[in-house]
Amino acid sequence: MVASDLDRTLIYSSAALALGMPDALAPRLLCVEVHESRPLSYMTEDAAARLARLSDETVFVPTTTRTRRQYQRIQLPGTAPKYAICANGGHILVDGVSDRDWHASVLDRLAGECAPLAEVRAYLSATTDQTWVRKHRVAEDLFTYLVIERDLLPEGWLELFGHWAGE
Structure with missing residues (x-):
């Protein structure tokens, strides 16, 4: 394989x-x-x-x-x-x-081990700016991601996000 x-x-x-x-x-x-x-x-x-x-x-x-x-x-x-x-x-x-069994097990783990998707989306909405974020997407209600202009990403934002995500 x-x-x-x-x-x-x-x-x-x-x-x-x-x-x-x-x-x-x-x-x-x-x-x-x-x-x-x-x-x-x-x-x-x-x-x-x-x-x-x-x-x-x-x-x-x-x-x-x-x-x-x-x-x-x-x-x-x-x-x-x-x-x-x-x-x-x-x-x-x-x-x-x-x-279906695999997907159900993923949903169970996400619910038990991760911040709720709505909380992550709220954090991203509160800490990002449309000057450098092109798109804010949710993928199949499993995770969220940003499409950004890398050159405009504020210095230190990734570190702040990483710290928040690690809490």
């Missing part, structure tokens, strides 16, 4: 590709995700061929922070994965269907 993250490991958005070479030297790309009728994520053709061979020879398990809906937009080369791990482990998919 081989498990691998997807974004910025096997697949890349246009922005994440960072092709820092002359156009004529850029690798050939295969679009593996379309969203709202627009190409969104890519693999190099070489990586796609290698993944196709790998998935024919062993069990390949994509793992991702993506929600199930976001994951389902991806069309990886090779044999379709039987298993996938989505939403930071909140869902294990078997043939595209979430394992």
Whole structure:
């Protein structure tokens, strides 16, 4: 079995590709995700061929922070994965269907060991600013995250958040 993250490991958005070479030297790309009728994520053709061979020879398990809906937009080369791990482990998919027992155990652990999602969202709303936060998202009622402008992130904010989260 081989498990691998997807974004910025096997697949890349246009922005994440960072092709820092002359156009004529850029690798050939295969679009593996379309969203709202627009190409969104890519693999190099070489990586796609290698993944196709790998998935024919062993069990390949994509793992991702993506929600199930976001994951389902991806069309990886090779044999379709039987298993996938989505939403930071909140869902294990078997043939595209979430394992209910696993998901229930995750919800139990979150309820017993973590701050409530509403509390985390409230903290983020109170301590962030729209000048550097592009999006504030909730993923499948499991976790929340921010899409930020890294260059505008206030110095020390991550440390303050880490301290709060550790309490």
